[in-house]
Amino acid sequence: AIRDSLTSAEEALRAAQQSFEQTERVLARQRTLNQQGMISTQALEDAEVRRNAAQSELAAARARVVTARQQVTRTEIRAPFDGVVSERKISVGDTVQIGRELIKVIDPASMRFEGQISADRLGELKLGQPVAFRINGLGDTEFRGKLARIDASANATTRQVEVIAEFDDRSKAPQVAGLYAEGRVESADRRALVLAEGSIQRQGDTAFVWKVDGSQLKKV
Structure with missing residues (x-):
């Protein structure tokens, strides 16, 4: 009208x-x-x-x-930032009272990954470490980020420590909040030898491979 x-x-x-x-x-x-x-x-x-x-x-x-x-x-409601409407709590024709929550808007730049890590691994964590994670519902897309916060205390019941990681490329962050995700913190790099599975031999609980040493074979 x-x-x-x-x-x-x-x-x-x-x-x-x-x-x-x-x-x-x-x-x-x-x-x-x-x-x-x-x-x-x-x-x-x-x-x-x-x-x-x-x-x-x-x-x-x-x-x-x-x-x-x-x-x-006065009928237009403008957010102070560009974002995505995540929830609408009114419909066309509703009467709006002062102080009523109308919609929720998410700033994609504020999206972050929140997770829990066992307190036993706390000593391996430090701010700025790379984090890789996948989000349920978004296929096999892997997102990259860095640890931005590590809680100073663990949950008394679960013995888990909450951590927060920020996206490296915020423009590629998902525009839907509240999704489940699984991630891993790259706490250290180690040099390792990669072997074909068929080359590994087992005797009881012992695993070994044969190594050519000059003209001899040695079990290592």
Whole structure:
């Protein structure tokens, strides 16, 4: 209804503008005819009265448009940042009271990964360590980040420590909050020998491989 009022006010403004321009043209002709003695002074004054009335109506129409536009502006809710609407708690036509929560907007740049790590591994963690994680529902896409916070205390029940990782590339962060994810912290790099599974031999609980040492085979 408010936008309809604006449309009506704009249409009335266009009509008032046309009416004013018409009375201006008539007044100009009446002045010329009056100077030539072809019409009376009263006719000229009548034309001036009609022009003044049209001018007043034009000013009033402009004021109504300004008011209508202000009312439309008040129907728009703008977040102070670019984001994604994650939850809407109102519907079209609802009456909104002061202080009522209307919608929730998520800033993609604020998205982060929150996880728990066993307190036994706390000594391996430090801020800035790389983190890789996958998010349920987003396939095999792997996201990269870095540890931004490590809680100073563990949960008394689970003995888990909460950690927070920020995305390396925030522009690629998911735009849906509250999803489950699994991640791993890259706490250290170690050099290791990669062997084909078939080369590993077992005797009871012992695993070994054969190594060529000169002209001999050695079990290692």
